[in-house]
Amino acid sequence: MTPSDVPSTVSLGPAGAELAGLVPAVGERRFLLGVTGAPGAGKSTLATHLAVACGATVVPMDGFHLADVELVRRGIRDRKGAPETFDGWGYAALLARVRDRPPYVVLAPGFERGLEQPIAGAVPVLPTAGLVVTEGNYLLLDDPEWRAVRSTLDAVWHVRTDDAVRRERLVARHVRFGKSPDAARAWVDRVDEPNARLVEAAAHRADLVLDLTDWVP
Template sequence: MPPLLYADLDEAAARLRRKGEEGTRQIVGLVGPPGAGKTTAAGLLSNLFGSESAVVPMDGFHLANTIIDGTPLKERKGAIDTFDVGGYLSLLERLRHNHEDVIYAPSYRRGLEEPIAASIAVPREVKFVFTEGNYLLARRGRWGEVRNYLDEAWFVETPSETRIARLIERHVAYGMEPAAAEVWANGSDETNARYIETTKAFADLIVRWG
């Protein structure tokens, strides 16, 4: 396996612009543990590329609360088996083939903590699609198929103390008590983070962030 390449966000964007000169749609996966800043990085990249780009989050494929309520999955929401990987793969396939005038993708509404169907429009002329999520480089089960649809996979690397502090702030902002937020960030979130870190070696680029 080749050595990992490191870049900041501007360098990563320049790399993508060069690839975009090939003329075909570029699908870029931003991967990283909870709180790494994937969503913010994807938003900044989309701003740089303007109307030629769209952001499609993996989080739109969270299993709905009506599915996980009353099951052990509720206490592990955000773990790899609490997502609809088949649905996500189907969307990536459609984005890759780009045969439709507009493809509609789901988003994820924090606070509500639910996916919202068909809330992101990706027109055919969009040249750069940024999809961000925790498990894009995972090899477990069908997750191993995700990489087939990505032109680039970038691992967003952030110091753990920054990442955990962000998570606690986020959980509190969306209604958790501070003590519960700290337990969740250092418990369930951190369990997922340790697994995600093991997938870093499969990235094309490590984006230093935060």
């Protein structure tokens, strides 16, 4: 890799004032911005902030989780959240429809954390939506379905947060949705952290790297 291949890194301060200059100007053409990063890095928080501050519509990759019944059928329920537990091709097809900006509402799936299940038709993308943000772990992986996802996006930002902070967020999230503290830490070690390493290994393909460690949205 040459120096020119390394994406620029921006650290957001507490006020996040730097963010305003990074958000693309949206004209007549719809702009699709991907936000990726390791589990717990702050993707959803940043996407929600962009929705409020910029009027963006957020389409989460989590809506393409395979349902638990299918994960059980495939024998992979114990690693839910890994790349193979998502419908990557379906995600790419949905983003291609969004990119085409049809004159009707495109309904994307959402994800209900309380149920830990995808919810069909939960996210409306209106014809008037100029900036669409999609966030998820695997936007930059070098596998056919994820390359198809990346091909629909105008730019991808990779976000990072201090690893200790990120891990504690993950543990707290798992506890909030029903795991014991010990089970939550075991899941982070066994499932989330291998996924995090996979995501970080693809960070060099991002257009921009954002360090969110000090950012307070």
